[in-house]
Amino acid sequence: MNAEIIAVGTELLLGQIVNSNAQFLSNHLAEIGVDVFRHTAVGDNADRLLQVIKEAEKRADLLIFTGGLGPTKDDLTKETIANHVKKQLIYDEEALESIQIFFEKTKLKMTENNKKQALVMEDSTVLPNRNGMAPGMFLKTETNSYMLLPGPPKEMQPMFLSFGKPLLMQLIGQVEKIESKVLRFFGIGESQLETDLEDLILLQNNPTIAPLAGDGEVTIRITAKNSPNAKAEDLIQRVEEKIMERVGSYFYGYDQSSIMEEMVKLLKEQKKTIACAESLTGGLFQSELTSFSGTSEIFKGGIVCYSNKVKEQILGVANETLHTFGAVSEQCAKELAENVMTQFGTDYGISFTGVAGPDSLEGKKPGTVWIGLAEKGSETKAFLLQLVGSRNGIRKRTVKYGCHYVLQLL
Amino acid sequence: MNAEIIAVGTELLLGQIVNSNAQFLSNHLAEIGVDVFRHTAVGDNADRLLQVIKEAEKRADLLIFTGGLGPTKDDLTKETIANHVKKQLIYDEEALESIQIFFEKTKLKMTENNKKQALVMEDSTVLPNRNGMAPGMFLKTETNSYMLLPGPPKEMQPMFLSFGKPLLMQLIGQVEKIESKVLRFFGIGESQLETDLEDLILLQNNPTIAPLAGDGEVTIRITAKNSPNAKAEDLIQRVEEKIMERVGSYFYGYDQSSIMEEMVKLLKEQKKTIACAESLTGGLFQSELTSFSGTSEIFKGGIVCYSNKVKEQILGVANETLHTFGAVSEQCAKELAENVMTQFGTDYGISFTGVAGPDSLEGKKPGTVWIGLAEKGSETKAFLLQLVGSRNGIRKRTVKYGCHYVLQLL
CATH class of the missing domain: 3.30.70.2860 (Alpha-Beta Plaits)
Structure with missing residues (x-):
């Protein structure tokens, strides 16, 4: 089986968003042995979309569409395909119901065009949307298969994983795995x-x-x-x-794991807790840590100490440390890590202090980073990094290095 | 003038990388009034590439290619196009020289196929590559124009901005802007x-x-x-x-602004400071705030109070509040916002407490969120949200609502 992925949306052609859906789908299709020979992005224009469909049908068994299932007038993927394959659009009861529930829940006002989202092609298999309103569809004709998915990745991805991919795997059956x-x-x-x-x-x-x-x-x-x-x-x-x-x-x-996820997993396994003092990273370490559910066993909280005053008054870094060595120093990183561990009563304390840029600080260049790591009953360590890149690139990599050092300790 | 953007590379069709080049180019083409009607990605396969070229030539004036200019056997963009438009490939002295300089600099060994990268189509305008080895090209025939750019964004982007875009602007001359x-x-x-x-x-x-x-x-x-x-x-x-x-x-x-950026801008203009207590969002608000440089004027720090113990012991929320109303309550949100403002000595204090999911908490459903907003000398407010979506979707939208409420106050 070979496929083409067709993204529909003028916002792609205007460069407002990147076509990450094509990457996501290609990755998963490769995994199940479906060859992808082409990606296309086309605007919200019925004629041009139809042209793409007709060409792709000649080359590919399976056409996967993303986007154009929304409630507005320029969302016309399903209308164009239905018209082309001569299928009626009919209301899907389940989809209509889940749209109504969404509006009840959020207390937003439902408009007539929201209802339009519950229309599906007759004879198609409906792919439920658990994260939005537009249902997906899968239709098999004598010559081709068509899968219609919503555009927003947070709707498309779970829909494809839960319904689209299993359906395709079933369809291709015994092919070489x-x-x-x-x-x-x-x-x-x-x-x-x-x-x-x-x-x-x-x-x-x-x-x-x-x-x-x-x-x-x-x-x-x-x-x-x-x-x-x-x-x-x-x-x-x-x-x-x-x-x-x-x-x-x-x-x-x-696979899809992240170094933060591995750190969280190991902390849980070893029933250890961690607290965090963040200057340079401004909360990024803690925010990524708490992006996983069930982290409250290992994480109670921490402090964002962006200014020196907060480092001193709330986290108890010695005035002399800040004066003699500066905030971006081994000494400050160690005191921050130790003090946050003591204050929050945890097994480990980690701290991040450094220069994210674009300007230098205390005569230290952007990319200079100290990570402090305290462990109950052990000597506190500190690690110096010299990173290059943008402000946010430096912050992100600093967080990863933090996880890396904690993992080495565990 | 209208254009199509054609990306060449099997890694795109395998989902190993995302086609960010199409977005970048589309954005810049829109700016200078070139309409983009289609993006295509095709693999490193001469026949399939040729098919794409022939189709695109019929629809578009300008064909922009990214990728396939590298030194290896599967890089065949320029060979395929040259063959199709019947142009010889000739060595470009300047390109050859800069490849030699690169190898001298890096002390790496130059191979025969590196030399191949200095081949360009006769009659084309060479677009120098200041960040890599493969030069770009621009060729105008009687019917179409062809622009060939390298695949890696860090080579392609500066080449397009310095040479490709100015060339196109010259070409379209006085067209309507x-x-x-x-x-x-x-x-x-x-x-x-x-x-x-x-x-x-x-x-x-x-x-x-x-x-x-x-x-x-x-x-x-x-x-x-x-x-x-x-x-x-x-x-x-x-x-x-x-x-x-x-x-x-x-x-x-x-345009490209974000609601966080607008909040930061207004706080700076009004010379106000803010502190933050984050439970549900776990540091996300502060991490996004500090992603902008120069925020130290308005932001000194804050506390991530993931556990109730931290809310009580470090942020001074009354035990009675937590007992009677719970952590996800109007009362708790208000106390958190007020106390963090006092503790950090700022003009405003904001707090986030809620249920990110997937499980309910204190009998409250995922998506139940309270945002507390304290202002020096005014009555503290709290806002209730009922959000739907994934754990991280809820956290992200909560942060945006936080900015929204601060903006309304400013």
Whole structure:
């Protein structure tokens, strides 16, 4: 089975948003062995959309559409397709009901065009939308299959994972299954990793090994098919072991995991608690930590100490420390970590202080970062980083380094 | 002039990277009045690329390609196009020289296929690459124009800005200029906004009015061309006034601004300071606030009070409050906001307490949120929200509502 992904929305052609849906879907389609040969983005224009549909039908078995299912006049994906494949639009009771519930819940006023969102193509399988109002659809004709998904990623992604992907897997049935596994590394550069694994990568065939860098991390995707002699899972396993022998010390997790998630998991397992004092990162570490549910066992709270006055008066950093060494210093990082641990009564305390830029601070360049790490009954450590990049890039990578150091401790 | 943007690279179709180049280019093309009717992504396959080229040539004046200019065997954009338009590939002296300099600098070994990157199409204008090795090209034939740009954004973006865009602006010369302006709204749904503006939107022609919803906000893009009777700017101004008469109370800013940015701006202008107590949002408000540089004038710090113990012991919420009303209550939100303001000695104090989900808390459903807002010398307010969506969706929208309420106060 091969597919094309068609995004509908003038906002894409105006560059207002990036087509992340195409990436998400391609990733998942590759996983289940559906070849994607083309992505297209087209505006909210029925004629031009129809042209895209007609061309794609000739090349691809499956056409996946994202966007254009909204309530407004320029949302015309389902109307255009229904018209083209000669299907009526009928009200879907379940969708209508969930739209009504949404409006009752949020106490917003429901308008006539919201109702339009509950219209679906006859003979199609409805894909429920648990995070929005527009239902998705799947329709199979004699020649092609059509899957219609909403545009907002927070609606599209869960809908595809819960309903679209299982449906496609069922449809393709017994095709050759492709297995893939992603290994995640932190603290090693892409070219270093590639050099360390060069011979393995060059030998790649089944499985293939694909390194990819992004956001201060490197991942390796191992992809395999069943061979006459071995199952895909076993082929992956063997290569994974070889990779781990060489660069395992930088490994932190699999697939969609994040280094923060791994830290949270380990803290929970070991029943340890952590508190945090954030200057440079301004709350980012704690905000990412609490983005996972059930973190209250390991995290009680922390302090954002953006100014020196807060560092001194609320977190008890010695005036002399700030005077002699400055806020961006090993001494200050250590005192912050220790004091926040004591104040919140936790097992660990972590602190972030540094220069996010664009300007220098205390004569220290942007990217200069100290991370303090206190542990009950142990000597407090501090780590110096010299990062490059934008203000927010530096903040994000600082948070990842924080998780990295906590993981090393656990 | 109208254009299509064609991305070449199998990594796009596998979902390994997102096509951010299409967004970047579309944004800049819209700015100079080039209409983009389609984005396409195609793999590293000469036949399929050629098919895309032939189709696009029929529809568009200008074809912009990104990717496939690298040194490896699967980089075949320029070979395919050169072959199609019957142009020889010749060595570009300047490009060859800068490749040699690169290898001297980095002390890496230059290989034969690196040399291949200095090949350009005869009769084309070479676009120098200041951040990598592959030069870009621009070629004009009798029927179409072709612009070839490298795939990595850090090479493509500066090349387009320095050489590609000026070249296109010269080419289109005196064509009509398109002006556009984005108005940003918060606190109103997309369909409500569309209902309120329906007649204006239906009358749309010049200017056009396009609403777009995303992340709890709605934006309206007004786009106009100069007409014989009025300048584009004036046409936009007139429509903007009409829109503001109807839905101006939800308006918060223009173009790429965010509601947090507007809040920061106003606090700075009015020389006011704010402190924050975050339970539900776990540091997200403060982390977004400090993502802007120069916020230390208005923000000194705050407390993440994830547990009730921290609310009580560090932020001084009365035990009785927590006992009688719970942490997710009007009373608790008010005490948190007042106490954090007092503790940090600021003009305002804001607090966030609520249920992010997935589970209920204190018998309150996920999405139940209280925002407390304290102002020196005024009565403390609290606002109740009933949000729907994922855990992180609720947290993000809560932060936006926080900014919204502070803005209303300023």
